Amino acid sequence: MVVEAVDFYGMSPEDIVKYLPGKDCGNCGYGSCKEFAVALSEGKAKVDKCPEMALRMRESLEGALSIKLEVHEADSSMSTVTETLIEVNSPGRDSPVLITGNCAVTLYVLKLIFDRAPDVSAWIVPTETKGFTIDHAAGMKLMTPMSVMRGLTNSGVSTKVDHRDLMIPGLCAGAERQIEMMTKWKVKVGPRSGFELPLLLSKER
Numbered sequence: 001m002v003v004e005a006v007d008f009y010g011m012s013p014e015d016i017v018k019y020l021p022g023k024d025c026g027n028c029g030y031g032s033c034k035e036f037a038v039a040l041s042e043g044k045a046k047v048d049k050c051p052e053m054a055l056r057m058r059e060s061l062e063g064a065l066s067i068k069l070e071v072h073e074a075d076s077s078m079s080t081v082t083e084t085l086i087e088v089n090s091p092g093r094d095s096p097v098l099i100t101g102n103c104a105v106t107l108y109v110l111k112l113i114f115d116r117a118p119d120v121s122a123w124i125v126p127t128e129t130k131g132f133t134i135d136h137a138a139g140m141k142l143m144t145p146m147s148v149m150r151g152l153t154n155s156g157v158s159t160k161v162d163h164r165d166l167m168i169p170g171l172c173a174g175a176e177r178q179i180e181m182m183t184k185w186k187v188k189v190g191p192r193s194g195f196e197l198p199l200l201l202s203k204e205r
């Protein structure tokens, strides 16, 4: 599948540095974690140069940075998925529930991201965004409390988990209170970049 540049947000140095140990010890050969993050984002450094990072976080970061999407002009961004609930890495009853759109490109990229983080599991609930990618769907306010409610209902995810916490994409920030009122699920705003998801979920464990 080919992917348009607008369909994904890569991680910036500011995104990456949040997952580094923050010791500024220089053991990686850079003067600070921030400098190391810049080098990582530019592909000039390897994650394993930081000896301070926990193994799981290192693997998640390596996985996220290793994904190279083929960027082309494409017309595939309006294709939708038919799945109502997507299991990534054998999720369990305490695994997080991630809300996204029903764009095939978005789901393709998310699956790629989680393939590189086999230790991180989640339930993904696609919602009706008319095949638009999250950036467009957010701009057009297509991810509504009602669409999230319908997505949750159609997915049956409430029977699969023992909690009522869900995460919406960072690009949809601002809708959380209304979604909570409609769904009665507690809403957390996730990162703007989907590449960050395994890192954030690893950090929260």
Ligand code: SF4
Pocket: 020, 021, 022, 023, 024, 025, 026, 027, 028, 029, 030, 031, 032, 033, 036, 049, 050, 051, 052, 053
């Ligand atoms: S070795 Fe790790 S903790 Fe130390 S400065 Fe580099 S990135 Fe930061």
